[in-house]
Amino acid sequence: MGYGYWVVEEKSTGKFVGELGYANLQREIQPPVGNLPELGWVLATPFHGRGSATEAVQTVTAWGDQKFGREQTICIIDPGHVRSIRVAEKCGFKESYRAS
DSSP states (O other), X not given: OOOXXXXXXXXXXXXXXXEEEEEOOOOOXXXXXTTOOEEEEEEOGGGTTTTHHXXXXXXXXXXXXXXXTXXXXXXXXXXXXXXXXXXXXXXXXXXXXXXX
């Protein structure tokens, strides 16, 4: 597919920060998302609230813009995960569907 996940390390210490990237998870959900690249991320707790997720997601979405061009990419985020929703919004994602 030409994409996947990366490990993120803190530059100054080499500590593991988290993982993020694009996947094609073939989710059987409604509405269907087809083969759209899905961006996901997870960071270790000590790095929450420090802007690390926003910085990492911005870097990966810039890479994705070059890789995918005008093709749509998606994020699927639990509605209760407010911090991840804020990161996605800061990085240009807009809510288009909410499961009931």
